[in-house]
Amino acid sequence: MINKLLSKNNSVLWIIALASIIVPFFLPNRYFQDIAVMTFLWAGLACSWNLYSGYCNRLSIGHAAYLGIGAYSSTLLYVNFGISPWIGMLAGGAISAVAALIIGGTTLRLKGTFFVLSTIAFAEILKVMTITSKDITKGALGVFIPYEPGFSNMIWASKIPYAFLTWIYMIIVLLICVKMERSKLGYSLIAVGENQEAAENLGVNSSRTMLIAFVMSAVLTSFGGTIYAQYIMFIEPTSVMSLMNSINFILLAITGGMGTAFGPMVGSFILTPISNLLRGYLSSVSGLHTFVLGLILIAILLFRPDGILPQLKLFFNGLIKKSKATKGV
Amino acid sequence: MLLKIDSVTKKFGGLSAVSDVSFELEEGKILGLIGPNGAGKTTLFNCINGTLPITEGTITFNGEQISGKKSYQIARLGIARSYQVTQPFGNMTTLQNAMVGAFCKTKSYNEAESIGLNALKTVQLDHKAEIVAKHLNLGERKKLEIAKALSTQPKLLLLDEVMAGLTSTEVQDMVKIIREINATGITIIIIEHIMEAIMSLSERIIVLNFGKKIMEGTPDEVSNDQRVIEAYFGVDEGDEEYA
Amino acid sequence: MLNISNINSFYGEVQVLKDVSLHVDQGEIVTLIGANAAGKSTLISCISRTVKSFTGEIQFEGKTISNLRPDQIVDLGLVQIPEGRLLFPKLTVRENLELGSYNKNSRGNRKERLEYVYELLPRLKERSNQLAGSLSGGESQMCAIGRGLMANPKLLMFDEPSLGLAPIVVSEVMKLIRNIAKDGMTVLLVEQNVRQSLKLADRAYVLENGRIIMEGKGRDLLESPEVKKAYLGI
Amino acid sequence: MEQILQVFISGIFSGGVYALVSVGLALIFGIIGLVNFAHGEYLMLAMYFAYWMYNIIGLDPYQSLLINLAVMAIIGYLTYKIIMERVLEADHSIQIILTLALSMVLQNLALMLWKADYRNIRIDMTTDTTHIGFLTLSTPRVVAFVIAIGASVLLYMFLQKTYTGAAMRAVAQNGKAAQLMGINLKRTYGLAFTIGITLVGLAGLLLSPIYPAFPLVGSNFSTLAFIVVVIGGLTSIPGAIMGGLLIGVVESFAGYFAGPAYQQAAYFLLFILVLIFKPNGLFGRS
Amino acid sequence: GGGGNGGEGGTDSEPFKVGAIYPLSGANALLGNQCLTAVKIAVDMVNEAGGVHGRQVQLIEADAPDPTAATTEAGRLVDQQGVEIIFGSLASGNAIAIAGVTERTGVSLVESGGVADALTDSGFKNVFRILDKGSLRGATGANYVGTAIADMLGIAPSDLRVAIIHEESSYGTSVADGAEAKAIELGMNVVAREHYATTITDMSALVLKINEAKPDVLLSVNYINDAILLVDTLKQYNAVPKVFMGLGAGTTDPNFAATIGADSDGFFCTDMPTNLPLDVFKDEEMRATVSAFREAFLEQYPDLLNVSIAAEAAFAGAYTFMTEILPNAETLDPESIREAALTTKLDMTTLGFGWDLGDDGQNYAASANINQWQGGEVVTIYPEKLKNGDVINVPLPIASE
Numbered sequence A: 001m002i003n004k005l006l007s008k009n010n011s012v013l014w015i016i017a018l019a020s021i022i023v024p025f026f027l028p029n030r031y032f033q034d035i036a037v038m039t040f041l042w043a044g045l046a047c048s049w050n051l052y053s054g055y056c057n058r059l060s061i062g063h064a065a066y067l068g069i070g071a072y073s074s075t076l077l078y079v080n081f082g083i084s085p086w087i088g089m090l091a092g093g094a095i096s097a098v099a100a101l102i103i104g105g106t107t108l109r110l111k112g113t114f115f116v117l118s119t120i121a122f123a124e125i126l127k128v129m130t131i132t133s134k135d136i137t138k139g140a141l142g143v144f145i146p147y148e149p150g151f152s153n154m155i156w157a158s159k160i161p162y163a164f165l166t167w168i169y170m171i172i173v174l175l176i177c178v179k180m181e182r183s184k185l186g187y188s189l190i191a192v193g194e195n196q197e198a199a200e201n202l203g204v205n206s207s208r209t210m211l212i213a214f215v216m217s218a219v220l221t222s223f224g225g226t227i228y229a230q231y232i233m234f235i236e237p238t239s240v241m242s243l244m245n246s247i248n249f250i251l252l253a254i255t256g257g258m259g260t261a262f263g264p265m266v267g268s269f270i271l272t273p274i275s276n277l278l279r280g281y282l283s284s285v286s287g288l289h290t291f292v293l294g295l296i297l298i299a300i301l302l303f304r305p306d307g308i309l310p311q312l313k314l315f316f317n318g319l320i321k322k323s324k325a326t327k328g329v
Numbered sequence B: 001m002l003l004k005i006d007s008v009t010k011k012f013g014g015l016s017a018v019s020d021v022s023f024e025l026e027e028g029k030i031l032g033l034i035g036p037n038g039a040g041k042t043t044l045f046n047c048i049n050g051t052l053p054i055t056e057g058t059i060t061f062n063g064e065q066i067s068g069k070k071s072y073q074i075a076r077l078g079i080a081r082s083y084q085v086t087q088p089f090g091n092m093t094t095l096q097n098a099m100v101g102a103f104c105k106t107k108s109y110n111e112a113e114s115i116g117l118n119a120l121k122t123v124q125l126d127h128k129a130e131i132v133a134k135h136l137n138l139g140e141r142k143k144l145e146i147a148k149a150l151s152t153q154p155k156l157l158l159l160d161e162v163m164a165g166l167t168s169t170e171v172q173d174m175v176k177i178i179r180e181i182n183a184t185g186i187t188i189i190i191i192e193h194i195m196e197a198i199m200s201l202s203e204r205i206i207v208l209n210f211g212k213k214i215m216e217g218t219p220d221e222v223s224n225d226q227r228v229i230e231a232y233f234g235v236d237e238g239d240e241e242y243a
Numbered sequence C: 001m002l003n004i005s006n007i008n009s010f011y012g013e014v015q016v017l018k019d020v021s022l023h024v025d026q027g028e029i030v031t032l033i034g035a036n037a038a039g040k041s042t043l044i045s046c047i048s049r050t051v052k053s054f055t056g057e058i059q060f061e062g063k064t065i066s067n068l069r070p071d072q073i074v075d076l077g078l079v080q081i082p083e084g085r086l087l088f089p090k091l092t093v094r095e096n097l098e099l100g101s102y103n104k105n106s107r108g109n110r111k112e113r114l115e116y117v118y119e120l121l122p123r124l125k126e127r128s129n130q131l132a133g134s135l136s137g138g139e140s141q142m143c144a145i146g147r148g149l150m151a152n153p154k155l156l157m158f159d160e161p162s163l164g165l166a167p168i169v170v171s172e173v174m175k176l177i178r179n180i181a182k183d184g185m186t187v188l189l190v191e192q193n194v195r196q197s198l199k200l201a202d203r204a205y206v207l208e209n210g211r212i213i214m215e216g217k218g219r220d221l222l223e224s225p226e227v228k229k230a231y232l233g234i
Numbered sequence D: 001m002e003q004i005l006q007v008f009i010s011g012i013f014s015g016g017v018y019a020l021v022s023v024g025l026a027l028i029f030g031i032i033g034l035v036n037f038a039h040g041e042y043l044m045l046a047m048y049f050a051y052w053m054y055n056i057i058g059l060d061p062y063q064s065l066l067i068n069l070a071v072m073a074i075i076g077y078l079t080y081k082i083i084m085e086r087v088l089e090a091d092h093s094i095q096i097i098l099t100l101a102l103s104m105v106l107q108n109l110a111l112m113l114w115k116a117d118y119r120n121i122r123i124d125m126t127t128d129t130t131h132i133g134f135l136t137l138s139t140p141r142v143v144a145f146v147i148a149i150g151a152s153v154l155l156y157m158f159l160q161k162t163y164t165g166a167a168m169r170a171v172a173q174n175g176k177a178a179q180l181m182g183i184n185l186k187r188t189y190g191l192a193f194t195i196g197i198t199l200v201g202l203a204g205l206l207l208s209p210i211y212p213a214f215p216l217v218g219s220n221f222s223t224l225a226f227i228v229v230v231i232g233g234l235t236s237i238p239g240a241i242m243g244g245l246l247i248g249v250v251e252s253f254a255g256y257f258a259g260p261a262y263q264q265a266a267y268f269l270l271f272i273l274v275l276i277f278k279p280n281g282l283f284g285r286s
Numbered sequence E: 001g002g003g004g005n006g007g008e009g010g011t012d013s014e015p016f017k018v019g020a021i022y023p024l025s026g027a028n029a030l031l032g033n034q035c036l037t038a039v040k041i042a043v044d045m046v047n048e049a050g051g052v053h054g055r056q057v058q059l060i061e062a063d064a065p066d067p068t069a070a071t072t073e074a075g076r077l078v079d080q081q082g083v084e085i086i087f088g089s090l091a092s093g094n095a096i097a098i099a100g101v102t103e104r105t106g107v108s109l110v111e112s113g114g115v116a117d118a119l120t121d122s123g124f125k126n127v128f129r130i131l132d133k134g135s136l137r138g139a140t141g142a143n144y145v146g147t148a149i150a151d152m153l154g155i156a157p158s159d160l161r162v163a164i165i166h167e168e169s170s171y172g173t174s175v176a177d178g179a180e181a182k183a184i185e186l187g188m189n190v191v192a193r194e195h196y197a198t199t200i201t202d203m204s205a206l207v208l209k210i211n212e213a214k215p216d217v218l219l220s221v222n223y224i225n226d227a228i229l230l231v232d233t234l235k236q237y238n239a240v241p242k243v244f245m246g247l248g249a250g251t252t253d254p255n256f257a258a259t260i261g262a263d264s265d266g267f268f269c270t271d272m273p274t275n276l277p278l279d280v281f282k283d284e285e286m287r288a289t290v291s292a293f294r295e296a297f298l299e300q301y302p303d304l305l306n307v308s309i310a311a312e313a314a315f316a317g318a319y320t321f322m323t324e325i326l327p328n329a330e331t332l333d334p335e336s337i338r339e340a341a342l343t344t345k346l347d348m349t350t351l352g353f354g355w356d357l358g359d360d361g362q363n364y365a366a367s368a369n370i371n372q373w374q375g376g377e378v379v380t381i382y383p384e385k386l387k388n389g390d391v392i393n394v395p396l397p398i399a400s401e
């Protein structure tokens, strides 16, 4: 199985992805381990986003909604009924699937920018609903998860189990993406993104294809939401479901390279540490770190508009060629 | 009868782009479709393959009524079409383009790959298999249109001006390719403004004008019909005219 | 009038035009024929400067124009009727035509130009309030030609005007080009329709794989065995 | 009944400002095809500028109107030249991220330079009211409404009646063809962007007597502007105006009947309903 | 970072590291930055006076615009920088997120901004909150309305119509919850309760709706920007109620009165004690401290008329903890600090109330004051011992009818 997926272009990236789990062990302390956890988590989230939006080239700026559904479902089940987040995660996935079916059913037929903006609308509506349904969600007060370490609670004292968990999450999402890339679904999805009518004429049921991918993307995102909640141990609508979170999915995916299985991972590996470290070390002038991050993004986009991944590929291909050339001599 | 078009009408608002057209097509044949610009030829294709819902009439394919079905369903039943204005999936390679069509009949990646490659071979595009489609030139795009359609393994192939923009020599190449495709048992309807091609390929030709079928016959009959000459060919004014 | 020397053009690493030189004199109809992807459109676009990646020299009426902007080229009276028509689909026929006279030297006498075009192409007058997007293929081509004429060009470049047109319309378009030339306009015509365009042309060039391989009088080329074999399939 | 009319009218008048914020966005999207997520940040810049003119030189926003617009035009043009011109041809997603990044940069630049404080302009008119019959209207909102509608109508006339306007519409539909008509593509794009930014600047200016300037003020308006523009059909100027007024009214009714917590949800819901029934917006062509 | 300009202390040991986490960018940047400034001043003062246990204090700051960032930044301060105490954090969500980190490591969180009840109701061992809980603050305001104001208006509490408006973050929600519960307990008529997002740009509909309910008293929890917009709109629609009782934050901000002008005379605000006259403080030393702080703070914020309440609280939290609590701890390890924090009792801090923590870390000596705007100044009306003025303008002269 793995063997088949190790296609020639991706082998280097697979190595990077698989090897990245050793990084947290070499980090000097929990702070850097925390950044590693966030990096893995956001890599997985951005890859989940990419599964629909990247391949189909239709940006969702509302994925914070599914992050929120995942986080809230498992947390409320855990806090109110003591149901293990592992099970809550599945419940969250199911709720996300339903939400994605409803949202996708109404918006997937919209064209380009109309679709993009409709995703914002749904996420905002969900946020408002979460704030106003105080009886269920505790509204703006947020929900706090008591610190009771244990595997079944998905809570640990050390960062290392979290690093494993988020890394596994990332790898699973990657596997799904890579598998999909070489499947009927993947081909159909990319074709629909390129030209919906032409794809239909080749026998692609475009609404079904998009809906399946959209639901998969939402469900995987919501799994990440559960992990996120169990890690931060506090969720509130305004931060979990914020537009900024929705935007972060896209920032990472596009920076790395949208519509490629590993692009979002590369994006997260680069941007998540950078933005955290910038915030950590540039806090003396307020606003400076986001300002710098914005400048970095602008620079990347103006000079490398395809994202970083294609560049990276060129670089590695160059290396491979070189090594072959030297061998030849 | 593979295809039976029965009094099909397609209206855009007040305009009848196709009006009350009927014809039948036997398996294995090549049917030509000609007519002035705007006569409704492309629209008729769009009606047959379900891109556009028809206003009136019925279309029967292989004994099954297909009017009202969605275009992907019709594609799966075995009707494929090429676009007059080529519609490649620009960021996919040529082979991947063809494979999208191939997945219509199979779920296996490897099988789809070999079907796609075969289709590319048929149109002599296999040497560009790994090229990203947006880098193809017009002639290659036209071929890719055919390859995409072929890879859905259709029974009926609708070709819309696949030779426009080619020189006579290239046209003759393409004619050969189309003959080969036909020889594998695929029925073809072809729209073309290039007479040398359509006359030599088609067994029968249907002429549309203002959405109506004005004539159906062998190439010879069609080219000598006065109505068709007036509406379509124009009176040949001879060489001197341009001097 | 138009003098092109040693043009080399690239798309990325692919060289599309190789050392192309040609000239068009005042009042001539010159045609450029060549197979698909030979680089004909690219050459025209180099002249119009919508393609910028080329080296070499282009002169118009003795002035070097190879570093001007596309709009400046139009202002000089060098106008292209592009392949695929490129109409403004959501504007009416009339608005399309009026935009043709956007450039400085034709703005002033837009009314007369419009009269002239309507006279030459009465079909457009009938359709003047229809959206260009809903015209049939032939009408679209007429509209594109009319729009080009509105610019009051000194030299008009046609890129495959007969593409996708019914035979009867092709003849009409060819006649039209001849009439325009009779009215004193210089024409550079790019065509796949080798037979008809060679009949029409005073002089012709054959472009193959980005290189000019033949040049001569239209009629002469029509008779040449190479052309017959390569482009007419005889 | 009187109360309902009052609710309706106050919605219309706050809608005027939304319309003006949105018109610039619609123009930029319609002509350049660029989704400008940094639009609100230009609103913020204009509000700060109005504040300084008032605080340092003593000109109220209406007195500093022209100079403010000139400054915004320059800022808009510079943004276009330095950043936007390079991504005109890039993929939509690149443009979206770029403008998002630009908005991060501008917001935080403002925070660094001017702190997070709320900068209020208090002129006599701020709390003035105008009475029409039994209706009470906030005077600065009335002024904003009138100027907003006036400016939008002017813009519309400009697009329809002038050569440059025609050039813009042409560029919007087919840039390459427009070039072949002798239209200077980049200059026309630049002009459209500049006008769009100037308009949002005008909106900021008109807003400044009633709403404070602070680094994040733009984000309070920009999501809303997007909704307005989509409801109006993305590229349509009259659509943006009507969309703005509509959102104003919906917000007002929702606030009154359901409560202010549902104001946002209401217009998002309206937005979704519009898209379900008119997927190209109320004024959009398919 | 601040601290450690060496000098006379002659401390040869390592500096004592403390952290400050506030939202320095994003929506809460305004008060976040003021709080940080206040903590810096406190650290400077402590260092001037010889530090903590003879060690100079080194302050490390962090920006946390949201709880996720707060978690990461708390990790940085604790694990990377090795701070022993964190001062924070303004937003309750951030406080809870930080508490998640400090709880695992034993570092203390001294909270002087977040009011959500959950912070001290959740069993955190190392969280110490100097100010009141949100629900208590709401209750204090509502209680004053039900007892004193009802009398002044000559309306029985059971006939008194009160409306509640609050911004919908956790701050506004928890305060409003407390107010509503108290109002109901006292038998008042809660005729409306509405909440809104602070990003609201037009309050016409809200005001029209509230006005419909004809409240006598408006209990209102706002931040500054929306507070001003609210009052402006109330005035425009001639819908000012007889009594406006602000519950903290925006309505106590000096900008509130400065922007609204003379019309603010008579607006109430329930909040922690703010800008108390120096003579209420217990001794000369404390007076000097408070006035030195106010001076130093206003030097950095020349535009402000007064020190904001958030900054005063941040200063009080940091200063009290470093000068009163830590000296009582035998060593600077978590256990001793916690013990010192819980056992130390003070009858007054620079906030005007005392320090008396329950086992949950909540300061039960903290209570809100009832204040009123008079001539652009905050005047304390209640409690009696801090009172420095009499109530005016009940009902408000600009009230409708």
Ligand SMILES: Nc1ncnc2c1ncn2[C@@H]1O[C@H](COP(=O)(O)OP(=O)(O)OP(=O)(O)O)[C@@H](O)[C@H]1O
Residues within 6 Å of the ligand: B012, B015, B017, B035, B036, B037, B038, B039, B040, B041, B042, B043, B044, B084, C134, C135, C136, C137, C138, C164
């Ligand atoms: N979607 C549409 N909406 C409105 N009118 C349309 C639409 N599609 C086609 N038409 C009109 O229907 C008529 C027939 O168009 P069609 O494209 O079928 O012509 P055609 O015979 O293929 O012409 P050509 O040879 O130029 O390709 C034309 O008048 C065209 O303008």
Ligand SMILES: Nc1ncnc2c1ncn2[C@@H]1O[C@H](COP(=O)(O)OP(=O)(O)OP(=O)(O)O)[C@@H](O)[C@H]1O
Residues within 6 Å of the ligand: B135, B136, B137, B138, B139, B165, C011, C016, C034, C035, C036, C037, C038, C039, C040, C041, C042, C043, C083, C192
């Ligand atoms: N934008 C582009 N990017 C990359 N390659 C291009 C581009 N445009 C054209 N080409 C390539 O340049 C070559 C010449 O193209 P050009 O359009 O000039 O040919 P042509 O002679 O006009 O052909 P046709 O008869 O098809 O119009 C072709 O191989 C084409 O694929």
Ligand SMILES: [Mg+2]
Residues within 6 Å of the ligand: B041, B042, B043, B084, B160
């Ligand atoms: Mg057609």
Ligand SMILES: [Mg+2]
Residues within 6 Å of the ligand: C040, C041, C042, C083, C159, C160
């Ligand atoms: Mg060409």
